[in-house]
Amino acid sequence: MATTPAFDMVLFGGTGDLVMRKLLPALYQAHKAGLLHQDGRIVALGRKNLGRAGYLAQVEEKARPHMEQGFDPAAWTAFVERIDFHKLEASASDDYAGLAQRLGSDAQRVTVCYLATTPDLFTTICEHLAAVGLNRPTVRVVLEKPLGHDLESSCDINAAVARFFQEDQIYRIDHYLGKESVQNLMAIRFGNALFEPLWRREWVDNVQITIAEDIGVEGRGEFYDKTGALRDMVQNHLLQLLCIVAMEPPASLEANAIRDEKLKALKALKPFSAEDVAVKAVRGQYKAGAVSGKPVAGFHDEANIPADSHTETFVALRAEIANWRWAGVPFFLRTGKRMQERLAEIVINFRGVPHSLFENPAGQHTANRLVIRLQPEESIRLYFLAKEPGDAMRLQSTHLDLDFQSMYKVRRADAYERLLLDVIRGRLALFMRRDELVEAWRWVEPIIDSWEHSTVPPKSYTAGTWGPAASTGLLSRAGAAWNEEA
Structure with a gap:
């Protein structure tokens, strides 16, 4: 299978359980299989000022144990080189300018914003991303479940996200x-x-x-x-x-x-x-x-x-x-x-x-x-x-x-690996x-x-x-x- 296009994978909630147990292990497996473009970056976001070294220490402690099967030390070392950390408070609009500057303005580069946060932050995050131009056509946003608490709240979230992103940019994930x-x-x-x-x-x-x-x-x-x-x-x-x-x-x-x-x-x-x-x-x-x-x-x-x-x-x-x-x-x-x-x-x-x-x-x-x-x-x-x-x-x-x-x-590939690769490649068939x-x-x-x-x-x-x-x-x-x- 061919590699992905060049990409930035931006992980909101980068210190959370989902990122550590599922997303980073899935991206590591894709990297080890040679499926990620060599110019593919992973930028984890978090509220605390951990710095790259502090974040990688957390990755070693919390994510590394979930990668034991077929673990390759050389592949792991190369994979970790892809990872960076950026301090960002999801509700702080001023923090997004720094994120946009770090990601750059290449209009052809795929940017995946994975919202591994609570749904009540989805609207705020999308609004702030759009305010700094991070809703251009090559930006894709991944929404984790649950999308709302009932029909009304789900419709509210979807309507709010749709104000800033087109439907073909929105990936509602169900890993099954x-x-x-x-x-x-x-x-x-x-x-x-x-x-x-x-x-x-x-x-x-x-x-x-x-x-x-x-x-x-x-x-x-x-x-x-x-x-x-x-x-x-x-x-x-x-x-x-x-x-x-x-x-x-x-x-x-x-x-x-x-x-x-x-x-x-x-x-x-x-x-x-x-x-x-x-x-x-x-x-x-x-x-x-x-x-x-x-x-x-x-x-x-x-x-x-x-x-x-x-x-x-x-x-x-x-x-x-x-x-x-x-x-x-x-x-x-x-x-x-x-x-x-x-x-x-x-x-x-x-x-x-x-x-x-x-x-x-x-x-x-x-x-x-x-x-x-x-x-x-x-x-x-x-x-x-x-x-x-x-x-x-x-x-x-x-x-x-x-x-x-x-x-x-x-x-x-496991479910998350396949779906993450599909997001980077722009394939919507397995998303709601x-x-x-x-x-x-x-x-x-x-x-x-x-x-x-x-x-x-x-x-x-x-x-x-x-x-x-x-x-x-x-x-x-x-x-x-x-x-x-x-």
């Missing part, structure tokens, strides 16, 4: 869209005649999308208590994955062609009424338990969590898409913290044969299913029934396995468009409103399990079961 297996889902769907005839209501029984975390709020209690799992995970990650599964074939791989089809899928989602929330939505909250054999505290025992908090740490939903392809097919969405294991996957459960000649294997809800695993490892498995060896005509479940690690002996974000907020808002006005607390579940029992009931009423229970 950068995962190799998500890209492969599109290849499987649109590159193979085998699946397209089956990818519809006549042959699909249900679709399950799970993003489970085994961690808790990890010191972000105050933030998480104001956010919750519905805003933090469903409104963005889960709905974006649903769009990739459900959308119609785009006319091309051009960014707007793909995003037009994703938007249609979002608009086709049936809205939730108050009655629907009661029977098609489950919210939960973890209590003390054990994860990986180690005891962990309950949500109310975490720092900065009020004792009477009703904030959900688990969500399960039954969604439906009102169009010809998917009418009547339930899409089950699930996410939670302090669950049994870290897992992200998409499961397509196909309908059974019209008349079975064989005894169904015990506990097997569906013979054929496609499982796209996003984490911890990335893989795609197609499950089907085959005859057991021996005289008896007995079937057992088996699978075809597309294991990326063993099948492809080439280096695979403004109207997508509006529709996603519009769909989740009735659920948010219902839960905020409800006096019924979230259903309790023990840390280290798969969530409240009501989540299992949500599927059993449809004659289905979550994949780990199948």
